[in-house]
Amino acid sequence: MAIGKKVRRALVFLLVSINVVILGGCWDREEINDIAIVLGIGIDRVKNGNIRLTVEIAVPRVIGSGQMGGTGGDKEETIIRSGTGVTIADAIAQLQERLPRRLFWGHMKIVIFGEQAAKVGIREHLDFLIRHPQTRTRCNVFVGKGSAKSMLELIPPIEQSASEVLREMAESRTLMRKTAKETLQTLNSEAETVLLPMVKVLPPPKGKKEIETIPFIYSTAVFKKDRMIGQIDDYITRGVLWIRDEIKLAHVTARVPGERGNITSRMIRAHTDITPKHEKGRWKIIVNVTSEHDIILNGTKLDLLSERNIQRIETELEKDIKRRMRSALDQLQKDMKVDVFGFADAIHKKYPSRWRHLKKRWNDVFPDLPVELNITVKVRRPGMNFPPQGVPEQEVKE
Amino acid sequence: MRFFQRGKKGRPSQPAVTKPSGTQDALAVNMNDNLQKIQNIYRDCIDVIFRSFKIGGHTSAVLIYINGLANMEEMNENVLRPLMEKNSDSRQGASPTEQLNATSLLEQQLTVAKVNKVQTIGECVQYIAAGSPVLLIDGQSEGFALGLSEWEKRPIEEPIAESVIRGPREGFIESLETNLSLLRRRIRSPLLKTKSVTLGKYIKTQVVICYMEGITPEAFVTEAEKRLQRIELDGVLESGYIEELIEDHPYSPFPQVLNTERPDVAIANLLEGRIVIMQDGSPFVLVMPVSFYSLIQSSEDYYQRALISALIRWLRYLFLLISLLLPSAYIAILTFHQEMIPTTLLLTVAASRERIPFPALVEALIMEVVFEALREAGVRLPKQTGAAVSIVGALVIGQAAVQAGLVSAPMIMIVALTGIASFTIPRFTAGIALRMLRFPMMFLAGSLGLLGIMLGLLLILIHMASLRSLGVPYLNAHVPNMEHQAKDVLTRTPWWKLNARPRINERRRNNRQS
């Protein structure tokens, strides 16, 4: 009796499990060979306001497949497809028609907005990227000089794909880097401005095909709300990065007065504090920068063992950094009148109640806001040598 | 509760087995009557020898034994010679017709250490069957069973199923007496108790329950005895029979009884308050109650350095999970969660799967089944052919299948790793349970991805948590007394800190060291 019941129960369980497998097998299961792995997308604006979506899809290739027959060779590792539509989602639908495999967004690394698309507004596209459950909020966002499609079409000589090139470049942090999440965060911040890295095609060396080159980050696009209103060059961008406390990689070159030759230092770490002050009804921003440097090149005849020389060098480095920041301020604050420095947020965080009144007239106040820059540079190490190299001992200045 | 509970409730328990007619009869005074009855019982048995002789030249007697089970030399020297000598001291002066005094005979002439008196024909048969020669004397209503049984047995060897690098090399053998002596030789305390139960309708296997009085809760002993006595089988050939019959949940894939060939493991468990069940004819003794954790521990964990053992335990836990989950995780990631693996790896795997005709689930199933078959073939074959199997397995299945484009190379790796992982579990029974559960997990992974794996794992855990071994929760070592047991489950704390004995049921003598 008891055993019969048990067997019956086991049978029922078996039937249920078989059903689970047969029924359940086909809902979300997707073989790895039925998906098209999207590495990067480009969004361009084309005629009559439509969106052209370009995707770069990885082509799985057998590695070291020499003896396996013809699959190897110089077939491309990625393919490019485009689709157009009123929105991205629309464009995807059209794109899907032209692909045998289902698009898979889980490995998307980068998003490039074409210049035209960026000028019209990127909010709608970002919304799609954040809302889609497969895409990553960590993907890097760029603005392409010209069309985004032309960036993705490139066949880079080293990396596997143009997307990978751009991701590596952004992560190296020489200039701007913004993930989708960070873009949204700054868009939602008090100042409602965004800076996005701008890329263009590196001219290919002679003898190479037009397309065998890479895109690279060369400047920065400035957004007011979600529209691109201009761009700033790399020099200015570094100035902004210094102020925003986002500088990760910097070489500073200075000349010491009365000396011939340059001294270049490498920044080890830097920290920037933005302190708003409200004095006698007037707002003022104080930017304090402390940064540590190593000397990596000494073209002067100064001996770096001497404390006095180091101090002189530090002063000159400070001046150079200040110059950069000042020129960034001149261009963005005075000319373009956009608060990309995070001053608004600094005030909001420090004086939340006053900010509420100030916010309404911030656009008027900002261009005339006095900004005080205090920079402290510490040279920590002179590199591997104290005296300048290749200089006779008697000419070295202590 | 009742859902998983399996009892022997349905099985009626009857006391003894039915016996051949006449065995209950008491021995008659007339020896010939007795002899006839026994000869009748043992008709057509050429290996049963009836040796008639005369004690002191006048009283007739007979020695009954089974050829090959008794020590002939001792029988000649210590039984036949002294009894058949005419002028033995005790007979001096006595008249030939005088009643022979059995007691004096026993005390003065039989130079045999172990002698039991037998009263019934049945007893006679039992002793004869066990190898003890039985001496029947005319005019006596009782016979003597002489403890001279001796037969060929295997020498004590190193246990094959549980080999260690460091630790005793002795293993149990098929002889119950030898096995008991192996225990006794190490536990010299009289607190080691051994209770005997006889099993089997025909075979009459002797089974012994060993326990440490004062450490083992009595409830275990009585419960085990009760369960053993309920067994009604024609024969018990291996302790596996007993294991299956006294388990709490026979339908569970998990073994609830530990079997071991090693005396040191048996003793360690005795000292931790468990009972050991030994069976004549099997080198494997059973240990109850056990927790899941003791099934994935090796005796060597305690012989090697604590730190190393702790690391090895963690390694084992990791590989335990791998052996259960790796193929299913592979399926789940490859068909549901492709975003989980780094892009380059994904591309590599995708490339290797590009020409495979099967879906990942089918591919994995094929390879896992093939692997199981290879393993089974390797175990059953003689050693010489075993090598051929591994060559076929490695070359033909492994390399050729990939080159023929039937399976992908990553899949081969997954299967190989799973196989190795399942071999890291020291107990074969526990390893095979996990290997079996791997298959439903693969189906679940194929239908719901990682979610399916989790649900499957939860079901397994629920099942394990509701299992009991001899009434003790199977996951006991972890719960309910966490602090104590975490020392010996999560790590292997050095002996000098491992003071508390695992608290199985009662709070008594809980310190190992004083």
Added chain:
Amino acid sequence: MENEKITSVQMMMLLYPAITATAILLVPGVTAQHAQQDMWLSPIWASLIGFLTVHITVQLYRLYPKKTPIEYSVDIAGPFFGKFIGLLLLFFYFHVTAIIIREYGEFVVGNFLFRTPIDFVMGAMVFVCAVAVRSGIAVLGRLAQILVPVVILLLTIIVILVFPDIELENMFPMFENGLLPSIMGAATPQSWFSECFLMAFLLPHVIDENHGRRWGNIAVVSIMLTLFFTNLATLFVFGNITASFVYPVISVVRYISIADFLEHVEVVVMALWVVGVFLKISVFYYALVTGLARWLNLSQYEPLVFSVGLLLCLLSNWSANDLVELTHFLGTTGSFYLSFVQTVIPLFLLLVAKWRNRAASPQPAVSHQERK
């Protein structure tokens, strides 16, 4: 009814996932809408309700040892009203369990298994929970003791993995609009904390019941800390856009990337989070089924398990039309609904019980029992 026992530690281990499992899903988003950058403070306010509920539950249990609310409500409010309150509680738990199952289903279908029917996802979970509930409270306790440490370890690892992406700046300005927003933000989590009332159904099975209050409070504290840290981590990563996410914590996990290798770990998180939800549903389910058996004066609850499970599947399907309705309900009416049944009604019962005790005996029976 079964007389299987758990320890008070196991009770805490059951309470912990019974509250946190779903509290880290929709709740941070709802909290952020009200409290903005002060959202980290809200769990602390909310935990006050937790302490209150634990206190009420333990007091009631001391007055009526070995009894669940289903039974002592009869003792307190008389056979008719008592049974009525019992029925109310049962319907409430029926509804809440169904909502939890729905939350789980919505989450899985919305994030991972897009094309799988939600009924199948929920049904599979209810089946697993039903098997666990049938196995009894001791098995649940043992499972919790094994699984909860794993869940906590996982949460800790996630918080550590988030470290490279945090920005402390996101916390400021603190208390921009005073403390009120953070208290408003506590409205939803407090209803989760009121679920501590589940203790009342577990306490009769606890061996060391005199430790019940201590471990109940430890459960509240640990839940509060968990929510505090997850809210903080979310805030540090997402700052001003936290409120825009439906499941902020999962979005944070999604953002994790360590050395380009350890990324996209949210599926692992989901898988282990399923463990928490399993325990949560099981505890609620257990309370519901045993409560029903007691209410009907049955000697066993096991035969009810699967039939109730079927009803739960159906009700979870009806409990909301869509995710928006579900979130709206939990963010508004739900907050008061949950804490009304689980905190206010027991409080009312406790007051009546004390008043009746005082009226019945001139001796202070209550304080006598409290001294134990």
